[in-house]
Amino acid sequence: MMAAVAARELADGEVVFVGIGLPNLACNLARRTHAPNLVLIYESGAVGATPSRLPVSIGDPALVTGSLMVCGMADVFQLFLQNGRIEVGFLGGAQVDRHGNINTTVIGDYKRPKVRLPGSGGAAEIAIHAQRILIVAKLSPRAFPERVDFVTSPGQRVKRVITDKAVLEPDDKGELMLAALYPGIEAADVKAAVGWNLRARARLDRLDPPTATELQLLREVLDPKRLYLKS
Amino acid sequence: MIVVVEELVDERVIRSDPNRTLIPAAIVSAVVVEPWGAHPSYAQGYYDRDNDFYVGWEEISRDRAELAHYLDEFVYGVQDRAEYMEKQPRLLERLKAGEQRCAGVNYGF
Numbered sequence: 001m002m003a004a005v006a007a008r009e010l011a012d013g014e015v016v017f018v019g020i021g022l023p024n025l026a027c028n029l030a031r032r033t034h035a036p037n038l039v040l041i042y043e044s045g046a047v048g049a050t051p052s053r054l055p056v057s058i059g060d061p062a063l064v065t066g067s068l069m070v071c072g073m074a075d076v077f078q079l080f081l082q083n084g085r086i087e088v089g090f091l092g093g094a095q096v097d098r099h100g101n102i103n104t105t106v107i108g109d110y111k112r113p114k115v116r117l118p119g120s121g122g123a124a125e126i127a128i129h130a131q132r133i134l135i136v137a138k139l140s141p142r143a144f145p146e147r148v149d150f151v152t153s154p155g156q157r158v159k160r161v162i163t164d165k166a167v168l169e170p171d172d173k174g175e176l177m178l179a180a181l182y183p184g185i186e187a188a189d190v191k192a193a194v195g196w197n198l199r200a201r202a203r204l205d206r207l208d209p210p211t212a213t214e215l216q217l218l219r220e221v222l223d224p225k226r227l228y229l230k231s
Numbered sequence: 232m233i234v235v236v237e238e239l240v241d242e243r244v245i246r247s248d249p250n251r252t253l254i255p256a257a258i259v260s261a262v263v264v265e266p267w268g269a270h271p272s273y274a275q276g277y278y279d280r281d282n283d284f285y286v287g288w289e290e291i292s293r294d295r296a297e298l299a300h301y302l303d304e305f306v307y308g309v310q311d312r313a314e315y316m317e318k319q320p321r322l323l324e325r326l327k328a329g330e331q332r333c334a335g336v337n338y339g340f
Contacts, residue, residue, distance in 0.1 A: 056282045061275045065331060227286070 001182055002136060003029060003218055003229070004210035006090070006162050009134055015039040016088045017081065017126055018049075020058055022136050023090035025218065025228050028054055032217055041080055043122055045071045054222045077122065081129045089130030091123050092137050095148045098196050099174050100135065100155025102127065103148035110150060120152050127153035139163040139193035146196040166190045167207065168198075180205035233261045235268045237277050248336060265312045270322065278326040 006026035010016060012035040018027045028051065031038045040049045044058040048068030055063050064070055071079070080086055093102035094117055104123060108114035127133055135158055137143060161168040161176060169179040178190055178200035191198045210218070223229045234254060239262070245252055268274075271281035271288075291301050309315045316322065 056285065057280065059272065060280055060282075061273050061328075064275055225286075 001210060002026075002162055002164055004214045005167065005182075005207060006134065006136055007033065007035075007214070009160060009162070010035050010038055010088060013037045013039070014087045015041065015080075015085060017041050017043070017086045017090070017130055019043070019090055019092075020056075021092065022228055023092075023134075025054065025222055026090070026136075028222055029214060029217055032221070033213065039068075041076060041086065043073060043076055045073055045076055047071060047076070047080070056227060077125060081122075081125060084129065084131070086126070086130045088132050088134060089126040090134050090136060091127060091153060092135065093123070093152065094143065096135055096137050096144055096161060097148040097155070098146050098176055100133075100158030100161065100170060100176055101148050101151045102135065102153040102155065103150045105150040105152045107149055123153045127155070127157060130157065132159045133157045134159065135161040137161065137163060139165050139190065141193060141195040144194045144196075163190075165193065167205075169201075171199075175199070177201055178204065180207050182207055183209050232259050233263060234259055235263045235265050237264075237266050237268070237274050239264050247338070250336075267316050267322075268312055270315075270326075273326075276328050276331075278323075278328055281322070281326055 003022055003025045006023060007030040010027065010030040014035070016027055016038060018024055018040050027038060027040055031040065031050075039047075040051075041047050042049055042055075042058045042063055044063065046058075046063035046067045047070070049063040050066045051060070051062040052065070053062050091102055093104045094107065094115075095103035097103075102123065104117050104121075105119055106113040106116055133155075155170075156174065158170060158176075160179075165182055165185045166178055167180040168176040171177050176198070178187060178198055181187065181190070181204055183206070187200050187204065191200075218229060232254065267278060270278065271284040273280040291297050305315060305318070309318065
């Protein structure tokens with residue numbers, strides 16, 4: 001459901017910075033359904049990639065064959081991302097807060113951490129340079145605290161937070177609000193899984209479950225070994 | 232700089248398409264000809280990335296004894312890459328690259 005919802009967020013022809021994991025699945029699903037002209041840019045340097053199979057790593061020969069260009073990682077960040085050429089960036093993280101800030105650095109106090117996380121990688125740059133940020137993360141009070149323990153990637157450009165129960169969107173001041181519910185989920189379920197008093201839009205959207213086509217592509221074509229899909 | 236290569240070719244092959252040269256001889260100290268030297272990663276046009284190995288590596292690397300066993304068998308226990316490949320005869324058929332040639336370039340002027 002998360003992969004299908006994320007895929008539907010992408011418009012045909014958009015330029016997307018693709019990470020590995022669920023966003024990778026979503027981008028390739030979109031390319032095989034409603035967005036055949038999606039321009040996929042992978043951090044490894046593949047620009048306009050047309051992978052014939054789902055790449056399991058950003059270093060995969062299927063990303064090179066048939067792509068528009070293969071450049072160095074520095075060029076991806078400098079020529080495309082910092083130049084404002086990336087329209088959509090996907091991010092995830094251990095913590096997402098009320099204002100869409102993301103923490104992938106540390107849980108607890110920075111100097112005396114409970115858990116030390118991998119850090120930013122390219123995430124902070126994507127967060128400030130991509131025109132539109134989509135966050136993909138599973139809901140829980142621990143993962144969605146009122147304030148993150150550390151701001152790795154600022155939330156100003158976050159337009160949607162795609163979770164396993166609902167979609168959140170920022171209001172005009174940047175505070176995340178409940179915007180749309182997945183089938184069988186009620187607003188109370190979402191509020192209980194968020195660490196602050198989550199407000200809801202006056203009119204909530206109800207999202208459709210994945211179509212038969214989306215399911216077939218996800219399960220049989222893109223991820224038959226269930227590396228990303230759990231069910 | 233030591234480079235590990237899949238194949239040695241005549242200098243004319245390199246000079247026929249200089250836009251693709253990444254490392255010229257002036258900065259190379261030694262060359263090791265070692266086919267399949269990048270496995271479990273890939274060499275485009277030679278062999279595919281061994282994704283099954285990477286998935287399996289999670290299990291191997293999680294356990295100290297398992298890791299030691301792997302290193303004994305596939306790193307310390309082989310003389311060279313050729314022996315490493317002989318131990319795994321099915322790698323070749325599973326990962327050998329197909330053909331997809333590019334159009335070629337006209338360097339005339």
